[in-house]
Amino acid sequence: MIFHISDLAMLVIAGSVAFALVMVVQMIVLLVRRYLQERRVIASRPQELAVLRELMKAVAGAGAGDIGEAPAFLAADPAVRLRAITHVLQMVRGADREALLRIADQTHVYDAALKDLNRGDRSRRVDALRVLEQIPSAASTDAMLATMGNDPSHDVRLEAATALARTGNLPKPTAVARMLELRTRPLTRLHEALFRSSAVKHTAELERMAADEKYVRIRHLLVEALGWSGDFGVLDALERHSSDPNPEVRCAALKSARRLEHPGAARWAIGLLLDPVDAVRIQAVQTCAKLNARDAVPILSSLISSSSWWVRTRAKEALDKLRPEQRVRADITGLRL
Template sequence: MVVSIVFAVTSCTAMAALYVRRLIDERQQRHERADDIALSRELMAARTPEQVDTLRERFRSIDHERRTRVFSHLLQLVRGDDHDRLMRLADALGMPDGAIRRLRKGNAAQRVDAMRELERYPLPRAVEALERCLAQDRRHDVRLEAAAALARIGSVPAPGVLIDTLDLRRRPINRLHEAILRAGAPRHSAELIALSRDPATGRVRPLLVEALGWIGDFSVLAVLHDHAGDPDPAVRAAAARAARKLGHPGAGSWLIPLLLDPFDQVRIQAVRAAGQLGLTQAIPMLAALVENPSWWVRMRAVEALALLRGGQPSPEAPIGLRR
C-alpha cells in the first residue's frame, strides 16, 4: 500500500514537473519569436549610418546563433534591392567574421561548418576566404568542400585552378568534381574550351569535354564535333553526353556515326543522345542495335526507340550541388 502511494506521488510529481517545464519552454519560445520579429524589423528599417551603429551596439549583446537565425530567415524572404541592402548590412555588422576566422584556425569539421555559414553571405571577402581555403588548405576533402561552396554561390574558380587545387590529374574523380566543373562552365567557357583541346589535361579531359554541354551556347557544338573524332573513347562518349545536355538536334550529323563506334561506352551515350534529341533518322540504326551483344546497348536502344516513336524526348534530371 505504502509503495503504491509513493509510486503514485512520484509519478504525479514527475508529470507535474514535465508539464511545468513544457510551459516554461513554450513561454521562452514565444519570447524568442517576439524578439526575433523585433530584431527583424530593426534590420529591415536600418538605412542610415546612425541606425547601423545602433544595431552594431545591440548585436554585441545578442548571441551568434540568434543573429544568424534572423539574418538567414530574412535573406530567404527578400529579393532584389532589399536583399542587396541586407547583404551590405550583414557585411557592416560583421556577420561573416566569425566564420572567416574559423576557416583559418578551426579543425577540419569546423572549417567545413564555417563554409556553410559563409554561403549565406556571398560577399567579396567571404569569396576571398573560400578561395584562399581552396588554394592553401592542407586537406583535400576540405579543399573540395571549399570548391563546392564557391560553386553554390556562383563563384566557382576557373577549371585550370580546380584541376590544380583539387589534384584532379592524380586523385579519383567523383560526381562532385563533375558537378563543380559543370557549374563553372558558363562563367569560364573560353578556358574550358581551350583545356578540353589540351592533351596535357590527360584523364581530366573527358570531364572537361562533358562540361561543355553546360555552357548553354549552341556554338560549342562545333567544338564537340571535333571531340567526337578523338582517339580516346572516353572523350567521344563525353562529347555525346554534352550534346545531349545542349539539346540541339544539329549534333545529329556527327552523333549518328557514333552509334557504330566500336566501344560500348560511346555507343551507349550516342544512343541516349539520339533519343533525347529526337533524331528520327537514327531509328533504323537504333532498331539494329536492339540485337547488339551488349545488354546496356540493347536497353538504351529500346529506350531511345520508345522516345522517338512516342515523339516526346524525356527531360534530363539535372545533377546539382544541393547539399
C-alpha cells in the same frame, strides 16, 4: 593463474553492463544538451524578432548606420544576429540584398566562423564554410577562396569550392583544376558538378582546356560541362571530341550534344552507333533518340541483335520513339540481376 568458465562469464557480464551504463549516460548527456539548446533558441526568439524588425528598417534605409544604433541588434548575441541576417537574406534581392551584405560585413557577424577557418579542426572548418556560404559578402567570399586554395585538407578545399559554386563565386575552371589538384587527385561526381556550374560563365575557357593536352586527365569532365553552357557554338568542339581515343570523352561529347538538343549533332552521333565500346553506343543511341534522328533507324534496327543487353534495350527504346507505329520486340535474354 587459472580462470573458471564462471569467472569469465562474470567478466563478460560486468563488461556488458559497464558498456550499457556508459551508453545510457552518453544518451542522457546528449538529450540534456539538446533540451538546453532548444530552450535557449525559444528564449531568444523575442530578441530575434526585434533584431529582424531592426534589420528590415536598416535595409529599407540602404545603409548600416541605423543598425549600429539599434538597441535590440546591439544587445543580441552574435548567434542571434547571424540567424537574423541569414533569415532576411533569403527574402531580399537586388539593392536590398547588397545593403544587407554590407551590414553583415560592417557588424562582423561571421567573425567566429572566420576564426574557425584558421584554427579549428576539419569538421569545424567545414561548419564555418557553411556559415560563410549563407552570407556571400565580399569578405566571406575572399575567406572561402583562401580556404579553397590553401587549406591542408583536400576535403575542406572541396567543401569550399562547393560553397563558392552555390553562391555563384567559383573561380575560373583553370583555378579550380589547380586548387583542387585535379590532374592527380581521384575524380568524383562533385568535380563534374563544379565544372557544370562554371559552364555558362566560362564556356570559352572550358573549351580551351578541353583541347589542351595538359588537362587530358579531366577532359571528359570538361567536355561534359560544355553541354551545360547552352551555347550552340561549342558544337564544333563536341564533334572533334567525339573522335577522341578515350571512350569517356566520346561519351561526354554525346551527353553534351543530347543536353544541347541541336539537330546538327545528329550526323556524328549516328556514326558513334557503330563505336566498338558498348558505353559509347548506348550514349549514341540515347542521343539519336533525343535529337529525333530518323536517319539512325537502319543502324538502330541492327543493334536490336547486339550482344549487349543494354545496347539492345536502349536501341528498342529509341526505335519505339522514332517510329512509334512499329513497336519493336527485343530479346531481353542476357540480363544479369
